[in-house]
Amino acid sequence: EAGVVQSPRYKIIEKKQPVAFWCNPISGHNTLYWYRQNLGQGPELLIRYENEEAVDDSQLPKDRFSAERLKGVDSTLKIQPAELGDSAVYLCASSSVRTRGYTFGSGTRLTVV
């Protein structure tokens, strides 16, 4: 079974530029999460999808962050414009009603210079 696939693995951009991350969850997993992990910290939830519906986006900085999950499968997370403080690892995870734990992707390491 293929795991959660994220791309790109690394991204370096200048501040004020836009950036997008892509996630393909495990087939059949209806719940998808985007987390942000700062250096030396645990992951923090940005947004959770149940199928194509965003059911928890309370932690998403909506002035510059947006996300979508068309057709309830793949998802993209966008930042526009990026700020220096956005440098972090962005993790995507998925789960289903049958699984208690999350399966995480390898993450995208974003560096804003």
Added chain:
Amino acid sequence: TQLLEQSPQFLSIQEGENLTVYCNSSSVFSSLQWYRQEPGEGPVLLVTVVTGGEVKKLKRLTFQFGDARKDSSLHITAAQPGDTGLYLCAGVRVSEKLVFGKGTKLTVNP
């Protein structure tokens, strides 16, 4: 406010030693999970504990959930270099929202 406090934050030991990592909270969780994360990778689920007082063993790893479902511990016996990584505890709230601690960075030296 950090809901889950992990200690110690850093731990460096020699191969063969035993260690315990703690995860504490003032909140009650419906269940608690432990993950291990290696550099450049996402966290990988090790175990889920659900019942207060529950003890689960995974080879040399022993996980315990507190009776009040507010705290948990991870004990590793005879640590090996392959155990090196970031150990994260995560509490599952009623809303299914997962809340992570900051993690314990373990280094096992050969």
